[in-house]
Amino acid sequence: MKSTFFQKILILILFFGITKFSLAQEVNLDQDIEIEESKILRHKVALILGHTHVPSGFSNGEKKMLVVPSWGFDYNYLLNEKWAIGLHSDFFTESYTVIDFAGKEEFVRERPITSAIVGSYNPHEKWSFIAGAGYEFAKEENLSIIRLGIERGWELPKKWEFIATLQYDLRLEVFNSWMLGLGINKSL
Numbered sequence: 001m002k003s004t005f006f007q008k009i010l011i012l013i014l015f016f017g018i019t020k021f022s023l024a025q026e027v028n029l030d031q032d033i034e035i036e037e038s039k040i041l042r043h044k045v046a047l048i049l050g051h052t053h054v055p056s057g058f059s060n061g062e063k064k065m066l067v068v069p070s071w072g073f074d075y076n077y078l079l080n081e082k083w084a085i086g087l088h089s090d091f092f093t094e095s096y097t098v099i100d101f102a103g104k105e106e107f108v109r110e111r112p113i114t115s116a117i118v119g120s121y122n123p124h125e126k127w128s129f130i131a132g133a134g135y136e137f138a139k140e141e142n143l144s145i146i147r148l149g150i151e152r153g154w155e156l157p158k159k160w161e162f163i164a165t166l167q168y169d170l171r172l173e174v175f176n177s178w179m180l181g182l183g184i185n186k187s188l
Contacts, residue, residue: 129161
């Protein structure tokens with residue numbers, strides 16, 4: 001009788017040991033799948049169609065708000081889930097004239113290109129806050145800029161994302177503008 005009792009205990013120990021071992025293997029496989037799925041794709045490239053609003057525009061002899069179409073091309077490198085650095089560039093498709101902050105000098109901007117090195121903070125997976133500095137390059141004169149922005153994304157299949165962006169550019173001591181844009185983003 002003692003031997004059958006010990007045999008039953010041994011069978012129970014083996015059963016629970018094998019079950020525990022097999023469950024541990026399944027958990028490890030599940031963890032590997034979760035780790036693979038949560039792997040961060042480090043590169044993001046975006047193409048944005050924007051409309052840049054220039055409050056100090058000058059047209060037909062009077063100061064007025066100008067709306068200038070632009071294309072944006074953004075590259076971001078994700079440092080982690082919350083922080084990224086990038087190069088954000090805008091290509092204006094039209095030339096325009098502005099009056100400086102003092103209201104004294106006219107600046108002609110012939111299809112300028114802005115380029116800024118930015119840092120972005122993502123407090124939530126869908127929102128990004130952007131800040132950086134760079135230059136606006138134009139045939140007439142290059143201007144320093146400070147850029148601030150906010151971006152909202154909506155996930156699409158296959159690592160694509162639809163984005164809406166609002167950014168403010170201050171051209172130091174000359175004029176400011178803000179851009180509202182829509183675009184697509186691809187994680188690589």
